[in-house]
Amino acid sequence: MPIRLLAPLAALLAFASPAAAWWEYGHETVARIAFDSARPETRAELRRLMAKGALLETPDCAVDTPEKLSYWADCIKPLGDRFSYAGPWHYQNVDICKPFDLKAACKDGNCVSAQIERTARLLADKTVPARERLMALAFLVHFVGDLHNPMHAGDRGDRGGNDVKSNYGLVGGRTNLHSMWDGYLAERAISTPPGGASALLASVPPGERAALAAGSVEDWSREQWQASRDHAYTSLLGDPCGPKPETRPTLDEADVQKLIPVLRRGITAGGLRLGRLLDEAMLEGKAPGQRDRDR
Incomplete structure (x- = not known):
């Protein structure tokens, strides 16, 4: 095949090929950015806590690396009634x-933002037993990742886009808006050169990282809710609040190229924000929302 035809073919195959899912690749990347951006003293404290993984009694769901820790909250789902x-x-x-x-x-704290605040408080409280602090850490790392997937932060009564049947380029059948953001788009965004956690972190100059990590959990919730409306639904449907499409809409390559920077920025922000929460919890005994709770 002529060399001039290889690049278009490679792009087509990359667009159509199966993708690693957000619940693995996205979470792992957020966790790695967080650990790499956290202070050395924080990382040392976290390693000491993660070394006690046997206390969780989930031998098939390890927590000995940031990447494994980030996936623990999904890994335990098959354990049924326990969790x-x-x-x-x-x-x-x-x-x-x-x-x-x-x-x-x-309602009653049963949402991701409320649980980010609760698990951060547990992690920050060194009077809490080690098992509970470690479980709180695993949930916290995962939930900050979840919040920075817009399909976990806003929807239009369709189970986070799961009911919006759609095609990802040439890929259709069982795909929907949620699965595209969970898998295909996450993979494309993170792996697009320069790819990986270190490249995403390096894309934000050190002097700008504190500003990106700033804000409250509610601020981040509002930001990702808006991304759900302005990017996820709008890119696929045009009118994010318009009528339900009669046929399966398609997200094409042009749409994907526009969305890649959005996802990369959101994943990087999630990692930096998690790193900030870990520093505050492990070194300062602070957690988001704690001041309001203590009044």
Whole structure:
């Protein structure tokens, strides 16, 4: 085949090939950015806590590396009743077609943002038994990753886009809006050169990282809710709050190219924000929302 034809073919194959999912690749990347951006003293404290993984009694779901730790909250799902209570903690269905209302989507703390604050408080409290702090760490690392997937932060009454049947380029059949952001788009965004956690972190100059990591969990929730509306739904449907499509809409390569920077920025922000939370919890005994709780 002529060399001049190889690049278009490679792009087509990359667009159409199966992708590693957010629940692995995305979470691992957020976790790695967080650990690499955290202070050395924080990393040392985290390693000491992660070394106690046997306390969790989940031998098939290890927590001895940041990447494994990031996936623990999904790995334990097949354990059924032991952890079934945590199912609603991975997302928050904030309606993108109404004014932002986090309270309505977080009844009784059963949403991802509330659980980020709760698990950060547990991690920051050194009087809490080691097993509970380690479990809180595993949940926290995973939930910050979840929040920075827009399909876990906002929807239009369609289970986070799971009910929006759609095609990812040439890939169709069982794909939907949620699965595209969970898998195909996450893989494309993270692996697009320069790819990987170190490249994403390096894309933000050190002097700008604190600003990207700043804000409250509610601020981050609003940001990702808006990304769900303005990027996820709009790129696929045009009108994010318009009628349900009668046929399967297709996300084409031009759309993907526009979305790659959005995902890369969101994943990097998630990692830096998690790194900040880990520094505050492990070194300062602080957690988001703690000041309001203690009043």
